[in-house]
Amino acid sequence: MPSNPRTIIQKVWDSHIVAEREGAPSLLFIDLHLVHEVTSPQAFSGLRQRGVKVRRPDLTFATVDHSTPTTPRNLPILDPIAATQVAQMETNAQDFGIPYFGFQNRDQGIVHVIGPENGLTQPGMTVVCGDSHTATHGAFGALAFGIGTSEVEMVLASQCLLQKKSKSFEVRVDGALKNGVTAKDIILALCAKIGIGGGTGCVFEFTGSAIRALSMEERMTVCNMSIEAGARAGLIAPDEKTYEYLKGRRFAPKGEKWDEAVAYWKTLPTDAGATYDHSVTIDADSLEPMITFGTNPGMGIAINGAIPDPAGIADPLERESLRKALQYMALEAGAPLAGQKIDVVFIGSCTNSRISDLRAAASVLKGRKVSASVRTLVVPGSQEIKRQAEAEGLHEVFRAAGAEWREAGCSMCIAMNGDQLSPGQYSVSTSNRNFEGRQGKGGRTFLASPLTAAASAVMGVVTDVRTLV
Amino acid sequence: MKFESTVTQIQADNIDTDQIIPARFLKTISKDGLGDQLFFDWRYNADGSPKPEFILNTDKAKASKVLFAGDNFGCGSSREHAPWALTQYGFQAVISTSFADIFKQNSLKNRLLPLVVSRDVHQQLRDALAANPDLTVSVDVETQIFTWTGGPAVAFAIDPFAKHCLLAGVDEIGYVLQHEPQIAAYEAQRIGTLNTLAS
Numbered sequence: 001m002p003s004n005p006r007t008i009i010q011k012v013w014d015s016h017i018v019a020e021r022e023g024a025p026s027l028l029f030i031d032l033h034l035v036h037e038v039t040s041p042q043a044f045s046g047l048r049q050r051g052v053k054v055r056r057p058d059l060t061f062a063t064v065d066h067s068t069p070t071t072p073r074n075l076p077i078l079d080p081i082a083a084t085q086v087a088q089m090e091t092n093a094q095d096f097g098i099p100y101f102g103f104q105n106r107d108q109g110i111v112h113v114i115g116p117e118n119g120l121t122q123p124g125m126t127v128v129c130g131d132s133h134t135a136t137h138g139a140f141g142a143l144a145f146g147i148g149t150s151e152v153e154m155v156l157a158s159q160c161l162l163q164k165k166s167k168s169f170e171v172r173v174d175g176a177l178k179n180g181v182t183a184k185d186i187i188l189a190l191c192a193k194i195g196i197g198g199g200t201g202c203v204f205e206f207t208g209s210a211i212r213a214l215s216m217e218e219r220m221t222v223c224n225m226s227i228e229a230g231a232r233a234g235l236i237a238p239d240e241k242t243y244e245y246l247k248g249r250r251f252a253p254k255g256e257k258w259d260e261a262v263a264y265w266k267t268l269p270t271d272a273g274a275t276y277d278h279s280v281t282i283d284a285d286s287l288e289p290m291i292t293f294g295t296n297p298g299m300g301i302a303i304n305g306a307i308p309d310p311a312g313i314a315d316p317l318e319r320e321s322l323r324k325a326l327q328y329m330a331l332e333a334g335a336p337l338a339g340q341k342i343d344v345v346f347i348g349s350c351t352n353s354r355i356s357d358l359r360a361a362a363s364v365l366k367g368r369k370v371s372a373s374v375r376t377l378v379v380p381g382s383q384e385i386k387r388q389a390e391a392e393g394l395h396e397v398f399r400a401a402g403a404e405w406r407e408a409g410c411s412m413c414i415a416m417n418g419d420q421l422s423p424g425q426y427s428v429s430t431s432n433r434n435f436e437g438r439q440g441k442g443g444r445t446f447l448a449s450p451l452t453a454a455a456s457a458v459m460g461v462v463t464d465v466r467t468l469v
Numbered sequence: 470m471k472f473e474s475t476v477t478q479i480q481a482d483n484i485d486t487d488q489i490i491p492a493r494f495l496k497t498i499s500k501d502g503l504g505d506q507l508f509f510d511w512r513y514n515a516d517g518s519p520k521p522e523f524i525l526n527t528d529k530a531k532a533s534k535v536l537f538a539g540d541n542f543g544c545g546s547s548r549e550h551a552p553w554a555l556t557q558y559g560f561q562a563v564i565s566t567s568f569a570d571i572f573k574q575n576s577l578k579n580r581l582l583p584l585v586v587s588r589d590v591h592q593q594l595r596d597a598l599a600a601n602p603d604l605t606v607s608v609d610v611e612t613q614i615f616t617w618t619g620g621p622a623v624a625f626a627i628d629p630f631a632k633h634c635l636l637a638g639v640d641e642i643g644y645v646l647q648h649e650p651q652i653a654a655y656e657a658q659r660i661g662t663l664n665t666l667a668s
Contacts, residue, residue, distance in 0.1 A: 018651050018652055018655040019648050023629045023630060023633075024630045025628075025630055027648055027651070027652075029652070029655055029656075029659070038495050038496070038548075039495075039547065039548065039549070041498035042498070042499065042500050042549075045498075045499075046642070050642070052646070055652075066495070067495075067496050079496070081496040081497070082496050084496075084498060085496050085497075088498045130547060130549075131546075131547055132545065132546050132547040132571060145571075146547035147574075148547055148548075148549035148571060148574060148575035148578065149549040149575075150575065150578040150641070151574070151575075151578075154642045154645055157646060158645045158648070158652060159652065160645055160648070160652055162630075162641060162645060164628070166570075196483050196541060196544055197483065197541035197544065197569070200567060201570060227545075230541070230544065230569065232571060296483050296485065296544070317480070317481075317482050317540065318482065320480075320481070321481060321482045321483065321539075414492045415492060415493065416492050416493055416495065416496060423515075433485075433546075435485045435488065435545060436487070436488060436510065437487060437488075437491055437510050438487050438492070441491070441510055
């Protein structure tokens, strides 16, 4: 045991300190800065006003994903405001010399999908992006978190971020997931257990046998929604699966550098004897498929559970929150959620749009039809995933089932690009947020896994995938 | 930084940034005009007319500098448009029992004070407002004290660096850029010791 055992969170933090001063936050070096069209224009304007260049364009990568349509790429962007924003991203990337995976680029995709896909995200890195789901990259053992636009400007200008150290929070998940239970259900269960503010001020480290058993894509799903439990970042120590995933990817180290990198990455996992500020355990064996019923991701239940009753809650503000949530969702306290009629199914987002997610959805939809009353959208996370899915024939499965097979982007997760719910509609969505209006003004969202979403699409109602035989 | 104001209450827990400013307004490439979009979906009818009963549409709220809300204010997305919209509306402080991390950072960078109070003080202020909706609060960042008409003087915590930046109007990016020698030294020692991106 080392004399000063440290968590992986502490190790990554320590190795990135550029300057420390009493009474001020630490100055942290940033290894990878991902940029997209929505939260960066005002930061680039700031650089122009200052007359400052991007310090490390070689560590900065830009794409467009949030406000881009998912209709065929040969069509123009019809929304003039979105078109202006996308054009501005392109101008900014050109003016400041930043590598750019543009709208027509074959590597375009959701920023948190293309980072790992291209080997940009690596263990031990600090990764930031003006997007709260940057935590996704923590799946590789990187310290990755979302920042605001002022901080985007700071990192562009200096490749550094002023940052106060967060507390450490171990989320230990031991056991084996049952059939039909997925990575998405682990993170929804965490949100339900500790609440949407439960991890505020903390960085999660996900540990335990159930986490080790997850694939890299499943680990990304878990880390992605750390912010939904209040934590700015969530990470998983790298292991052989991590190295295997990265090896040979475009920006991953090659040759001798690869060996050096792996040797370094092997020093990252938390030392025996290191302690955390907080901890929680989740028993994977007893997990059920999870689904949200309310207006924040902490309002989740097992798929066959009952919608909670506000009358059973002592705290008046919490009781009122639940009452308002059920009113917005037009759901009855105490009733089951399974069997609730739905209008839309969305399979996509930085949480669940990777090839394994699409395969899972296709495994349910193969040989079946989606309900005539349900619009089903399948939106791959990147153009590369789209090509892969088409090579495997998954798009034919989706189309034969009556689902729409669309182009890559954030799409109906954030409803900025025209893909949205109408007021009053219900969706089962594989995305990460069920806030009021998140998928379109007046829309009502149930968050769930790709398996649950696909099963619900077939039945036209919220459905436990295990009941489909 | 010292101000006195009536209080605008939106008493709900977990008010997320999608409520503070819905995503469809994030297609802008500037910071302008966001105050009118603050709490848009709670504030306006489907035809775009203001809902007269919603608090932000009252003259009293429009003149107010302090928003008083429930626990975990500003959770969700990292959009800095949220504090931009709040400050453009006229708020200089939000009082809550806790704030989401990214929102808190974004607020401090825009001279919007996230003022954290205990559950007890939160309840006391709610009770006081129930008895006297027109009471005023006064906030003093220098002394880290806030109080209200007929209420106790309550000390609040603020990170010393954030306080310094608020009071002195420090440009944080300018401050960071002064560290050029340290940044260059760090970069020099990192090359070859840790992996770098292949090109």
